[in-house]
Amino acid sequence: MHTPLPVAIDALDLFGTAVFAMTGALRAMSKRLDLMGAIVLAVVTALGGGMMRDALIGRHPPAAFVDQSYLLIAIAVGVFTFFWGKRVREQESWLIAFDAIGLGVFTLVGAWIADEAGLAPVGILFIAMLTATGGGALRAMLVSEIPFILKKEIYASASLLGALCYLLMRYLQADASLMIWSVIIITSGMRLIAWRCNIHLPRA
Amino acid sequence: MHTPLPVAIDALDLFGTAVFAMTGALRAMSKRLDLMGAIVLAVVTALGGGMMRDALIGRHPPAAFVDQSYLLIAIAVGVFTFFWGKRVREQESWLIAFDAIGLGVFTLVGAWIADEAGLAPVGILFIAMLTATGGGALRAMLVSEIPFILKKEIYASASLLGALCYLLMRYLQADASLMIWSVIIITSGMRLIAWRCNIHLPRA
Amino acid sequence: MHTPLPVAIDALDLFGTAVFAMTGALRAMSKRLDLMGAIVLAVVTALGGGMMRDALIGRHPPAAFVDQSYLLIAIAVGVFTFFWGKRVREQESWLIAFDAIGLGVFTLVGAWIADEAGLAPVGILFIAMLTATGGGALRAMLVSEIPFILKKEIYASASLLGALCYLLMRYLQADASLMIWSVIIITSGMRLIAWRCNIHLPRA
Numbered sequence: 001m002h003t004p005l006p007v008a009i010d011a012l013d014l015f016g017t018a019v020f021a022m023t024g025a026l027r028a029m030s031k032r033l034d035l036m037g038a039i040v041l042a043v044v045t046a047l048g049g050g051m052m053r054d055a056l057i058g059r060h061p062p063a064a065f066v067d068q069s070y071l072l073i074a075i076a077v078g079v080f081t082f083f084w085g086k087r088v089r090e091q092e093s094w095l096i097a098f099d100a101i102g103l104g105v106f107t108l109v110g111a112w113i114a115d116e117a118g119l120a121p122v123g124i125l126f127i128a129m130l131t132a133t134g135g136g137a138l139r140a141m142l143v144s145e146i147p148f149i150l151k152k153e154i155y156a157s158a159s160l161l162g163a164l165c166y167l168l169m170r171y172l173q174a175d176a177s178l179m180i181w182s183v184i185i186i187t188s189g190m191r192l193i194a195w196r197c198n199i200h201l202p203r204a
Numbered sequence: 205m206h207t208p209l210p211v212a213i214d215a216l217d218l219f220g221t222a223v224f225a226m227t228g229a230l231r232a233m234s235k236r237l238d239l240m241g242a243i244v245l246a247v248v249t250a251l252g253g254g255m256m257r258d259a260l261i262g263r264h265p266p267a268a269f270v271d272q273s274y275l276l277i278a279i280a281v282g283v284f285t286f287f288w289g290k291r292v293r294e295q296e297s298w299l300i301a302f303d304a305i306g307l308g309v310f311t312l313v314g315a316w317i318a319d320e321a322g323l324a325p326v327g328i329l330f331i332a333m334l335t336a337t338g339g340g341a342l343r344a345m346l347v348s349e350i351p352f353i354l355k356k357e358i359y360a361s362a363s364l365l366g367a368l369c370y371l372l373m374r375y376l377q378a379d380a381s382l383m384i385w386s387v388i389i390i391t392s393g394m395r396l397i398a399w400r401c402n403i404h405l406p407r408a
Numbered sequence: 409m410h411t412p413l414p415v416a417i418d419a420l421d422l423f424g425t426a427v428f429a430m431t432g433a434l435r436a437m438s439k440r441l442d443l444m445g446a447i448v449l450a451v452v453t454a455l456g457g458g459m460m461r462d463a464l465i466g467r468h469p470p471a472a473f474v475d476q477s478y479l480l481i482a483i484a485v486g487v488f489t490f491f492w493g494k495r496v497r498e499q500e501s502w503l504i505a506f507d508a509i510g511l512g513v514f515t516l517v518g519a520w521i522a523d524e525a526g527l528a529p530v531g532i533l534f535i536a537m538l539t540a541t542g543g544g545a546l547r548a549m550l551v552s553e554i555p556f557i558l559k560k561e562i563y564a565s566a567s568l569l570g571a572l573c574y575l576l577m578r579y580l581q582a583d584a585s586l587m588i589w590s591v592i593i594i595t596s597g598m599r600l601i602a603w604r605c606n607i608h609l610p611r612a
Contacts, residue, residue, distance in 0.1 A: 028558070032611060034611045036557070036558075036564050036565050036568075037558040043534070051464060055259045055463045056269075058262065060464075061526070061527055061531065062464055062465075064534075065522075065530075067528075068528045068529070068531070071531070071534060075530075119269040119270070120269060120270060121272070122269075122272040122275040122279075123265065123268070123272070123275070126269065126275060137346065141345050142545065142548075142549065142555060143554055143558070144549075144552050144554060145348065146235070146346070146348060147346060149240070150235075150237050150244060150245070151241060156244060157240050160240075201238040201239040202239055202286075203238045203239075259463045260462070260463050260473075261468060261469050318473075322469070323474070324474060324475075326476040326479040326483075327472070327474070327476070327479070330451070330479060345549050348552050349552065350439070350441075350551055350552060351550060353444070353448055354436070354439075354441050354445040354550060354551070355441055360448060361444050404442060405443040405444055406442060407441070
């Protein structure tokens, strides 16, 4: 069943990498860090989740060190955002929408890779969420903030829902394209709906 | 010499997982995080140390992704604590006692696995302590606190003492049961005595 | 081309480990942590970068668990600094100079190991910087500070420059000795010049 991911997903994966890198660089700028700080946070946000995934499941060396596109894109976006992105605010609607797409794609890619590695269903859920939210969590730890996944309205939850959708589709032996697109659409859609409608989980 | 750990230890390992998960969820609640935040901190606290261990020594995929019991228990305890644990305070005596047992069991399991992986003695000490205290340290980093291991009266030190006991028993070629129980009892006992008697290491 | 690193580099590597351990212990002391806190921060600062490197590229078990010298030196320096280093301030000139040497050696060792592991050029840059600055970043996350690499005048940038020098020398098929010493001298020199002359990257 595990054919390689279609080319469209590779393209979306690079797109997600670029968007996550931009959110990292913007955070560095709002913290008044220097150019290297922007590049470091861009790279950590964009690639940190995938690297933790690869270190855990034993994918050596991690994809990001073999195919250089990911690191190069993250670095380039970090530099570009630092010099030309001063007017972009972290709350722009288009940025949140793009970020939601990145969340969906990374959830799918994480679930797919975890599945290929032969993990049990709960392991697939964990790795999918780690891939999608781990980079942002690392970024937050580096700048001493509490990460989104712990406090933001429906962020990790959207990724979890997407990963559950993956497991369901897999159980139903759905067609690969259907599986792929529904995971992305459900994750991204859930994130956007929660953001627009300001939906929260119950709070302690 | 390395027979599998006895079933009683597997049961205690699950017990330690549940207790650590509860401390994670309680911390989330005292920080006013939402349900997903409680689940994330429960999982990170309970499984973070073991996952870092497995990534370092190359146990792929980590046990937690193959045997689903650990992740499922951590998630269940996170949810349960969030909804029904509102009156449990993080300083309850029974919780500290249970946590001390978890510290002891995780120290033993970490030392055992590091030994099986063929590490040198100092590596065994390191991995035993990482297994027992790494999850709590990750939790603290996620909520921007300084971890227990850095400031609490005898916590990492109790784990170190237990791991030293492991090395001693191994050197003396002690019986496996004797080794197992003495590591757990020394670690947990030291932690509890230090807590009751308010014993500290010298401070800078 | 990959002959083992010369013995002089092994000695410098141990020297760098000791210096990084001292900076970790001093940070613990300025935070008023106890003896175990000083040891933990000494070990994390000295070995954290190399351990993250080994977990990512799949060097199992990490060198630090096989050759015990590194862990033992870091622990010994932590204890020694805690008891006899009370008058050493973190800003002493000699400490910053020694730290710059450690930064250079760790950058070289990281690049060398990444190269041996067959990583692509951008992966070599990443791993060299992670080896040199990852321990300090972990230390900062543990004590809830923003790491040097994100805010200090030319720190990660010096490591990046050294790693770029490595790639250039490699491309030119330079002699191994020339490559080794120029990476160390350029990294350490850049760090020291930036410190003395107070050179910064542009800030957001």
